Amino acid sequence: MGCGSCSTGKDGQPKGCKNNGTCGTDGCNKLTVFDWLSNMSLPNGQEAFNCVEIRFKNGRKHFFKNTENLTLSMGDVVAVEASSGHDVGVVTLTGELVRVQMKKKRVKVDSEEVLKIYRKASQKDIDIWQAAREREEPMKVRAREIAIRLQLKMKISDIEFQGDASKATFYYTAEERVDFRLLIKEFAQEFRTRIEMRQIGFRQEAARLGGIGSCGRELCCSTWLTDFRSVTTSAARYQQLSLNPQKLAGQCGKLKCCLNYELDSYLDALKEFPRQDTKLQTQKGTAVCQKIDIFKGSLWYAYEGEWMNWHELTTDQAKTIIQAAKDKKPVASLEEFAIELQQEIEVDFSNVVGQDSLTRFDKPKTSQPKKRRKKKRKPQKAKANANSNPNPKTGQKRPRKKSNNKKNNPSKDA
Known part of the structure; x- marks a missing residue:
């Protein structure tokens, strides 16, 4: 992640990843x-x-x-x-x-x-260099405190010492012009060295600090990207992306550099499409383009006044309708082409592998139901005989259980 201090440890060993010369995240070998x-x-x-x-x-x-x-x-x-x-x-x-x-x-x-x-x-040069690099982090904290006390609208992002420790370069970002003459005087009095102030952009600041992007990988600017090209919102529009600043902005607060990576491919694909502002003239009415799908090569049109009913067309069909309108022979309606498109899309599915659907495991198997085993119940006659049979030990009949129902014992009520 642009860990510039990894390779500055003593005896040639890195400080951060402890990988002894090679950085696992490629931050030392940026x-x-x-x-x-x-x-x-x-x-x-x-x-x-x-x-x-x-x-x-x-x-x-x-x-x-x-x-x-x-x-x-x-x-x-x-x-x-x-x-x-x-x-x-x-x-x-x-x-x-x-x-x-x-x-x-x-x-x-x-x-x-x-x-x-x-x-x-020499070893003396390396010792001076290492001692100067160790002073950079505490100096950055102190420099920020001084800038806040002077109420300057700037952010000191990094400090870099020269190899002989005779000069310190302060990198800062600011949206407006900053008068830092008083700041330099205090820095020189505080740190006892020559001071150089250098303003950098927000993209350069992100490249120096490093970080993890929304894709889960290290920032491109801090690993391999060297030139910072301007990124505009039209790059997102050409790629059919929602203009959400929270998703399109990177760590630097500007539009992500990766929006330019596939822009040329999208522009080449859009050459096959008719212009979106071109209206389709038919006998039924005028249709306006509502949406396009670059990957499928489809366009959706809706008649003026019937904005909820969209009709899907291919690029060739849209060009045919436009050319017919130029020849003053407009087509009857878009429904004719939409029906043809549906007929072309309907293709018989052949089950080659034997996998009909993704939810085939969720459905129960259509097999014969299992027969339930019927439990054998004792006949009630046997229970009655068991109550009437005498006790084998005493030879007397077993007494019946008394019932709590009043209907069965009318003598108690009398």
Whole structure:
């Protein structure tokens, strides 16, 4: 999830996932590139490309020149040139693939943006770098408290120290312009270092902080997405999505970047459909498009004044009706085409596998009912004889049980 502090533990061990160099969630290796040209040797007489790609905190990457011809490999910690002093970063890519990346991002080798590498980082450089990184979190808490006390409408999202701990860059987001001149004075007096304020967008803030999206996976901007294209509500309309801001908005509060992923496929599919604002002219009346289904290739039309009765048509049928109206030979009604559509859809189902329906297990089996066993009952004559039979021990008749009914004992009432 963009855990920039994972790879900053002491002795080269990560702090967060404790995975010792490889992050299970790919947060430590954010925006990594597999060098598929590493095992290939260069042709004879060709020199190796002298630029490398170096990663800093939260996936920030830049290209640097290897003017000293150092033997570098992926994962090496190096000290590079900065605006003032030096910075410390990790080598993420070397060789000919860097040339491809620079061409892709339109970065020229001779441009002023490409600085040079000083040396491989010594243990002293790494210790200063680690000590500076440990100060970032408490500084962020204190900086937010100062901004709240000054009543500035801004949010400080992250702090990044330079490798030599000579400068701290404060990343913040704000909807309006903020006058932070007094804030910088207090920061410099509080933290005793040079301060640089850099405003970023809400999408960049989400990319730096990371998180889990509604799909259950890590945010695309914090793992692999590098360019942030503008997303409009028309992308949701083309994909027949409900314009619910709670579902369409991401963690940054803006429209989700994934709305653009399948937009081109939807636009290609919509080319086969007639325009939705085109009305169908028939002899019965004028029909207006109410709904379309891109996957089925169907459209639903309703006559003006009969908005509750929808008629389903295919794209070919709708085009046929439109062309007939242009030729001034309008069709009689939409019901003719709707009936044909129903007849085409009705296809006999063949039970190939033997599974008739999904609820076949819920229905009882149609088999012969089981015969219930009749319990044998003793005849009542046997009970009467049992009461009249004398006791085998005494030879006297068994007395009858007295009844509590008054009808049976009329002598008690007398």
